[in-house]
Amino acid sequence: EVQLLESGGNLVQPGGSLRLSCAASGFTFSSYAMSWVRQAPGKGLEWVSAIFGNGASTYYADSVKGRFTISRDNSKNTLYLQMNSLSAEDTAVYYCAKSPYYDSSGTNFDYWGQGSLVTVSS
Amino acid sequence: DIVMTQSPDSLAVSLGERATINCKSSQSVLYSSNNKNYLAWYQQKPGQPPKLLISWASTRESGVPDRFSGSGSGTDFTLAISSLQAEDVAVYYCQQYYSPPLTFGGGTRVEIK
Numbered sequence: 001e002v003q004l005l006e007s008g009g010n011l012v013q014p015g016g017s018l019r020l021s022c023a024a025s026g027f028t029f030s031s032y033a034m035s036w037v038r039q040a041p042g043k044g045l046e047w048v049s050a051i052f053g054n055g056a057s058t059y060y061a062d063s064v065k066g067r068f069t070i071s072r073d074n075s076k077n078t079l080y081l082q083m084n085s086l087s088a089e090d091t092a093v094y095y096c097a098k099s100p101y102y103d104s105s106g107t108n109f110d111y112w113g114q115g116s117l118v119t120v121s122s
Numbered sequence: 123d124i125v126m127t128q129s130p131d132s133l134a135v136s137l138g139e140r141a142t143i144n145c146k147s148s149q150s151v152l153y154s155s156n157n158k159n160y161l162a163w164y165q166q167k168p169g170q171p172p173k174l175l176i177s178w179a180s181t182r183e184s185g186v187p188d189r190f191s192g193s194g195s196g197t198d199f200t201l202a203i204s205s206l207q208a209e210d211v212a213v214y215y216c217q218q219y220y221s222p223p224l225t226f227g228g229g230t231r232v233e234i235k
């Protein structure tokens with residue numbers, strides 16, 4: 001059974017940093033691209049970032065480019081999102097989402113984690 | 123960026139009746155080389171993550187009831203629920219995966235009338 005478990009969400013002050021993790025199990029982690037998708041309170045879904053199965057290629061939404069970094073450790077079956085220079089607009093539930101593909105920049109998401117809440121506030 | 127526009131924002135349908143949700147993309151998501159529409163539909167129930175219902179505009183995922191169907195091509199797409207059940211109350215999103223940045227529609231809330 002595919003499982004994705006996010007952690008690391010917290011309350012952080014504006015300008016601060018946070019690192020999210022997503023522990024994956026139930027599938028061959030290194031064989032699939034992964035993404036982060038966020039959802040602000042009461043709002044819709046926003047794709048944030050994606051990374052290929054081998055970590056060689058990464059993609060970002062313009063809203064986070066230069067501030068967020070996606071990475072993965074295939075030996076630990078774990079996906080990461082390093083978030084810097086956080087602002088109130090980054091407040092959201094952050095979902096880890098699995099792609100059905102290894103290396104497609106255009107992908108849908110066949111499995112999602114339960115999400116991790118990031119709140120940016122003073 | 124490809125902008126995805128859903129309509130209506132919300133709809134209330136009686137149990138057993140048909141619900142129809144529309145999704146329009148600002149440019150075609152039909153890839154000519156394989157004749158596939160890079161369009162997915164998700165269902166999100168309160169307090170839960172989204173669940174993939176349909177890929178390639180019309181291919182139901184395994185385990186998805188056949189009352190859910192997707193149609194359309196190019197820029198105009200529809201998700202239909204043929205006979206609404208109580209467990210179908212949710213927000214539904216379309217998503218294009220033709221090209222990054224991957225974008226979602228604003229969502230359509232489906233309720234029981």
